[in-house]
Amino acid sequence: MESDRHGHRGITNVLESVGLNAKDQDVYRALLLHPDWGMDDIERNLGLPGEAIRAxxxxxxxxxxxRPSSGPERFIAGNPEVELTPLLQRLEAELDERRARLSRDRALVAALTAEYTTLRIQSGSQGVEHLDSLESVRLRLHELSREATSEVRAFMPGGALSAAAQAAARPLDEQTLARGVRMQTVYLDSVRNDHATVEYATWFTKQGGQTRTVPSLPMRLILCDRSVAVIPVNQEASREGAFVLHLSSVVAALNQLFELVWERAAPLGETLAPDCDGPSERDLTLLKMLREGLTDEGIARRLGVSIRTVRRLMAELLKKLKAQSRFQAGMEAVRLGWL
Known part of the structure; x- marks a missing residue:
């Protein structure tokens, strides 16, 4: 009985390999067992419509x-070994060719990988890779994310995430988190006003990621496994490319910077605490930017908000300090010990 089942499965596998579906196999097996059956017999016993049987x-x-028999609507089933063996031999030859081609392709991929790695090492200078285009930066970040084994941390200055950026990031983030890699991202407080970004951050958190916000960020930064850091060549022009840093001392310092910012950042799911009599984190950020001599346009870029919002925030700060000008606000902040 067991041998019959094995034989049945073997025949089924052979017939499938030559392109016969389950209905074809049922018809063929029925004619092997009942060579005297005609169309009506097949239709009655197998419950198949005439059109399916003819096909x-x-x-x-x-x-x-x-083969057709001399009788009306009668058929002769051919010997499967005689008829199918040549076909199976041809399929086997094709399979051997595919295996040989796959082996050659694997060898080619290995050679290209070796060349790619060599070029990357040669293009680097003492642990620094220079990526000279936005496309190469995206490709390298994709590689680093897929290679990460423990954590990926990021500063994401700028405004709300575009729909295209979210669509591109979602599958990669999902795969990375599914591998057990911890992901921590810091955005600007301004993203709290963008529904799409908040929705994405909520999804990200449900997948196991962590998202926080701060009034301002020092730079765009990606850290992988505390061993690699990616920073832009020009903070104001991402299209100019980026540097990939492997220098342990520099990467360690950037990780410490991340931890300092992360500690004072607020989880995106929490409501920001209202201002009290003392300076808020946003107030201190604005004052420091004024001290740096940034224009409203520069502050807007740093905070990821509009110039109109910057002017409103400045007006609120001057009111809190009871100052008539930004210079007077700075002097009053120093007197109060805010700076």
Whole structure:
């Protein structure tokens, strides 16, 4: 009984390999067992419509597994070993060729990988890779994310995430988190006003990621496994490319910077605490930017908000300090010990 089951499965596998579906196989097996059956018998016993039976008979005839009999609507089932062996030999030869081609392709990929790695090492200078285009930066970040084994941390200055950026990041983030890699991202407080970004951050958190916000960020930064850091060549022009740093001392310092910012950042799911009599984190950020001599346009870029919002925030700060000008606000902040 067991041998019959194995034989049945073996025949089924062979017939599937030559392109016969389950209905074709049922018709062929029925004619092997009942060579005297005609169309009506097949239809009655197998419960198949006549159209399906005729299609099956045509396919079986194409493979020479079936020949018409001298009787009306009678068929002779051919010997499967005789008829199918040449076909299986051809399929086996094609499979051998595919295996040989796959082996050659693997060897080519290995050679290209070796060349790619060599060029990357040669293009680097003492642990620094220079990526000279936005496309090369995206490709390298994709590689680093897929290679990460423990954590990926990021500063994401700028405004809300575009729909295209979210669509590109979602599958990669999902795969990275599914591998058990911890992901921590810091955005600007301004993204709290963008529904799409908040929705993405909520999804990210449900997948196991962590998202926080701060009034301002020092730079765009990606850290992988505390061993690699990616920073832009020009903070104001991402299209100019980026540096990939492997210098342990520099990467360690950037990780410490991340931890300092992360500690004072607020989880995106929490409501920011209202201002009290003392300076808020946003107030201190604005004052420091004023001290740096940034224009409203520069402050807007740093905070990821509009110039109109910057002017409103400045007006609120001057009111809190009871100052008539920004210079007076700075002097009053120094007197109060805010700076």
């Amino acid at each position: 099956a008979l045509d396919r079986l005839a194409e493979l020479s597994l079936l």
